[in-house]
Amino acid sequence: MISIVIPVLNEAANIIKLLDHLSESVSERDDIEIIVVDGGSSDQTPLLVSRFSETSKLAIQLLTSEKGRAKQLNVGATKAKGSILYFLHSDSFPPQNFDTYIKDEVEKGNLAGCFKMKFNSNHWWLRLAGWFTKFSWRACRGGDQSQFITKELFNEIGGYDESFIIYEDNILINELYTRNQYTVIQHCLTTSARLYEEKGVWNIQYHFLIIYVKKWLGADAEELYAYYCNHVRTKKISGQPSPSEALINK
Numbered sequence: 001m002i003s004i005v006i007p008v009l010n011e012a013a014n015i016i017k018l019l020d021h022l023s024e025s026v027s028e029r030d031d032i033e034i035i036v037v038d039g040g041s042s043d044q045t046p047l048l049v050s051r052f053s054e055t056s057k058l059a060i061q062l063l064t065s066e067k068g069r070a071k072q073l074n075v076g077a078t079k080a081k082g083s084i085l086y087f088l089h090s091d092s093f094p095p096q097n098f099d100t101y102i103k104d105e106v107e108k109g110n111l112a113g114c115f116k117m118k119f120n121s122n123h124w125w126l127r128l129a130g131w132f133t134k135f136s137w138r139a140c141r142g143g144d145q146s147q148f149i150t151k152e153l154f155n156e157i158g159g160y161d162e163s164f165i166i167y168e169d170n171i172l173i174n175e176l177y178t179r180n181q182y183t184v185i186q187h188c189l190t191t192s193a194r195l196y197e198e199k200g201v202w203n204i205q206y207h208f209l210i211i212y213v214k215k216w217l218g219a220d221a222e223e224l225y226a227y228y229c230n231h232v233r234t235k236k237i238s239g240q241p242s243p244s245e246a247l248i249n250k
Contacts, residue, residue: 002099003080003151004034004088007065007072011090012043014192018090019052019060026058027097033059033081037072040064070160070168077154085154087147087169091192092117094146101185102148111153112176113183114145121193123201136184138177139212143169144191153181163221166228167211199232207231 004022008015019034026032036049046062053060065075077085084106088094094115095101105113118130132140147169161171176182196204210231211224219227 001031001033001082002084002086002102002148003076003082004032004086005073005076005080006034006036006088006090007039007069007076008036008041008045008049008090009039009067010041010043010045012041012045012048014090015045016048016052018088018093019049019056019058021093023056023058025094025096025098027100029057031103032099033061035061035063035076035079037063037065037076039067039069039072068162068165070162070164073168074159074162077151077159080151083151085149085151087143087149089144089146089191091194092144092146093190095187095189098187098189101187105148105183105185106150110181110183112147112149112181113185114141114147115185115187115189117145117189117191119193119196120190121196123193123196125201125205126193126196129205134184134186136182138174141170141173141182144189146189147172149176161221165221165225167215167221167224170212170215195232204232 006015006018015036022032022034023029038046038049046064049060049062053062061079063075063079065072073087076087084102086099086102098115101115116130116134119126121127133145149172157172157175160168162168164171173182207227211227214227215224
């Protein structure tokens with residue numbers, strides 16, 4: 001079984017579209033469960049998921065968690081019944097028969113990896129950035145590409161590092177690269193360019209590059225989150241602990 005874990009916070013505008021897509025794209029419904037982990041939404045996200053689950057042919061459960069994507073992902077992984085975990089952002093849409101592609105890789109001994117990716121945008125830079133994701137270079141990785149990993153390996157690593165409010169995907173990915181355990185499935189996932197459209201392509205690309213370089217130079221979770229709040233979000237994420245509090249609560 002594959003357990004799809006989707007962290008959400010105020011995603012009423014997107015979550016049903018994703019659940020519909022998964023229902024239509026999966027090849028083996030009986031081997032799939034979907035775990036939506038809500039971090040305290042103030043909109044109708046939980047209600048929409050509950051209503052969808054009542055009529056869906058897929059097994060869907062709604063969990064609640066503290067805010068913070070790493071915490072939400074870990075909660076979902078803990079409750080997952082599948083031997084393969086598939087972590088998916090609420091605005092990323094995997095290809096048709098994605099579950100078969102993931103199982104095939106695991107059967108070949110590739111215990112973790114992602115899909116190559118494209119943005120739902122025709123901006124030339126985003127098209128180029130998506131094209132580069134077909135390569136195995138670590139610098140081309142990110143959480144928007146989704147992440148599959150066997151539950152055994154995930155538990156061995158210790159799950160997501162909850163001290164990281166941002167960059168948590170890359171922390172796990174870096175650990176997998178260190179273990180030489182990562183593969184890129186050459187089928188395309190489509191992800192939203194909404195942040196780039198809202199904030200500007202060059203602005204977001206620049207600040208994401210700085211965050212990547214800061215981590216490479218040794219920046220800790222607190223420094224990365226502070227930079228993100230100052231330059232990508234203009235205010236602290238509502239309901240999130242401060243960077244110092246996040247480290248204390250690790």
